[in-house]
Amino acid sequence: MKIAADYSSFLRPEADGRFNLELAIEGISSADSIVEIEGALASIPGLSRARLNFTTRRLTTEWTEADCDPSPAIRTLERLGYRVAPFVSDVEESEEDRYTRWLLRCLAVSGFAAINVMLLSVSVWAGNVTDITPETRDLFHWLSALIALPAAGFSGQPFFYKALRALRQGDMTMDVPISIGIILALGMSVYETAHHAEHAYFDSALMLIFFLLSGRVLEHAMRKRTRSAAANLAALRNPVASKISPDGHMSDVPSDALVAGDLILVTAGSRIAADGVIEAGQSQIDASLMTGETELAAVKPGDLVYAGTFNHHGALTIRVSAAGSRTLLADIEKLIDEALTSRSRYVQIADRIARVYAPVVHIAAALTAMMWIALGTSVHDALIIAIAVLIITCPCALALAAPVVQVITAGALFQKGLLIRSGDMIERMAEIDTIIFDKTGTLTLPEPSLIDASQLSDGALLMAGRLALSSHHPLARAVSEAVREKQKRLEPYPDAQEITGSGIQCVIDGVEARLGSPSFCSLPAPLWNENASVLAFRYGSEAGLVYVGQSLRPDAVETIKKLKTKGYHVMILSGDHADIVRKVASELGVSEWRGHVLPKEKRDLLVAMKEQGRKVLMVGDGLNDAPALAAATASLSPATGADLTQASADAIFTGKRLSPVFDMLTLTRKGKRVMIENFGLALIYNLIAVPLAVLGFVTPLIAAAAMSGSSIIVALNALRARRAETFNS
């Protein structure tokens, strides 16, 4: 039985009476895709608008009626070689979007105000050394105040709120000295202006806000990019579940929308979308994502099955049971929570510096005031100098030092196919000395792949690949994927027919072609092979067998070798049988390995290693790895991993290669080094500027030059983080 995907339930009504459907698209390789995709959809009935967002890789489509059928559009895109899945944006992502827009607005306001106040300030500075009248200077200062006060009040909000929150929690972050610096600079300037003084620091306060906001906007833009890429992957992995309503009608719904008691149909060759009890049907399922074991398990009505397991053979009708999930998932989630709290104790370098920095500068400012008073200066002048110390030490370069490096490193990682969850993992990742790999789906490819097709000629293999496109069976997909690697544009035969349980057949140029079980292709069944499944292909008199099975990632051997030469300690911990693990370990040249490890044992082993003082990176994809991922110093998960697993990993890597693991380690090491350099540069700036400020030499002109100069140097130095030794270099 084959159900046509019905995406109409994903249509969302819009304000103008149209209906909106957002699709995540995979396979966009160049900008030509924009024209190709939008052009191909021009003639779909009911589709009034299609626009591809090239940045987020999402297609927004607008439909005129609620009962339009989007499936022709989706089939068209799939024929062009793209993978498509309906996308429903989550609350967290739109929240983040709103916050980024707000930051941009703040940035624009502070930029506008900084430019205009600087215009006035430069005139005053020039006038002070020539012939400005005190009245004109006062006018310019009041004008500056008029612009600066509301602008700083608006655009400084991101810092003020965070500083307040930190203070309420009795914590110290960079936001606190930043906020104090801004407020003091503005307050003093207003006071000075009212007393017709020569100097005001409105421009410094605004420039400070502008520079710091630019850093934050970049940071959020980067996070948005990785987040939307990760959300697309999630949508593509588990798009829909086929829900059977009580009247027997079948519809596709997002798997998140399923509730306990729903009945779903899971066809052969697809992942089970929710935990539940089998009501009808028999099959063999691959639960390797849960247990790490690659052997297929037979299931029958009454058995409990878990979301993420792969249904290999027959169609299953499953009653969704949220209650059933609690038993296993709750245990694992508890382990993850325990582990994550231990990780959150890691304090970033920036916060460690902030804890010392803020008290030190504030005491320095107080001492400065006392020193000048002791030397006989008026209280007013002494306070002005003390405030100048606070303004000049306002940690602009210091606050930018880490975030700009995080942005650059995250960008470089993104290009290598690595999506990081937050910038702060870079420091933890850089310290790693031991790497623990899971086997199934991590060292090996997550889906079965073609391992031997030597019995078929190239032409026959191409035909087999095109035939295989008409089936969703994992073995057929392995064949079509292998052929697609050689020939990107692969079209299915329009009249190919799938015969459930046997294979696919089609008449090509008057001759019948078949792909399926050996008996379906009139070939004798070969000897049982535990490492591979067999498919047969026949076209007229030409016939042969192809073997499909678990294979290592293409560059696994080389990556492990490179990691070992870099001095990393490599281990394999797997839930699979010891014999299978031994074979993989010897192929990869890894001497330390263990099979049959339970989730809790994995975590305990990891914790024990951490107690020995090792910094452990865990790389795994299964639900059984999730507690270990959370307990590790840092963790990495392939994009094909289970949802919960990805949620507890610091980063996910995409694609078929293992080399991103290597790139992750080298790029983060380099990133951390540049970060420390940046802190050094910021410190040098302070060492020069603070004595000048304490001695009372700092004028607004010097403050402006020093602050922007140090920020720019730090930002430029951050660019060096991009250049690290990577796998291909």
Next chain:
Amino acid sequence: MTILLYLVPAALGLGLLSLAAFMWSLRSGQYDDLDGAAHRILNDDDVRID
């Protein structure tokens, strides 16, 4: 110095104008797909279906 009466408001007005323009472009979604915009400008025949 009466020239300032014209020049200062003019400078501020121009600045506010560009600020307003930026806010408008932000609201109308022009920063949602920066990569796409860079490539779209090179397409000779934009496909429009509305």
